[in-house]
Amino acid sequence: MSRPDEEAAPVYATRGLVDLLLERAAAAEPSQVNAVLDSTPAADFETDLGLDPSTPVLSHVYLPASGSAVSDVFGVDLGTPAGRGRARFLTHPQGPATLTRRDDLAGVVLLAVPPWEEIQAFDRRSRRLSLTVFDAEPPTESLPE
Template structure:
């Protein structure tokens, strides 16, 4: 089972809709359920996908130096890709990860337009949870 917060699913489909007709690809990271408000029914160590990096972050540095700055913190096992024209499936052109979230139009139509897949293209069971990640400040990250 793959878990993702409703807020993450909503913002990823909004990104895809805003970029349409261009595709979107970005990294997605998880937070342990025990650190989330509202994930009380899940074991505390269960990874719940909660965060993403804006797709345009580091594009110019990547082009010059070959560094991928839009990848979330180490251990982020997922990618999000949108297929403005295509099927709800993983393609050979997608950036792959352990888990690949795929969205297709009509954006925001639930299971018909958003799904999780394994690296090999098999559809994974996805549960969207109404949980909130902890609020972090830049000051807390600098410590």
């Protein structure tokens, strides 16, 4: 368990992901967005990010699928691969610019509010975290044949 005076770990994300999330938030307004985020280890990027190789960098989003009957009834999101997505992206179109008791929480929560120009990072206890955005692309992934 962390001590109250213990500094929280910083959060890292790619510029492409942040831009996509802000565009999605603006397009969905006045509705809220609640999406699962996933990361790529810093070592997997072609560019040296200056981070420990195992440091997670948020790089992917799993957007909720339409027709989410299984999720609505059982609370199971079949669109997110098992063991993935320990971070979430949330929007509060009418505010506040902090987490609320009604939010779906994760280890890290990225939150945006209008005018959709920046994202803030929080831990599950609503502590603000520093967010560093890298102009780097994650490696291209493909499905096995």
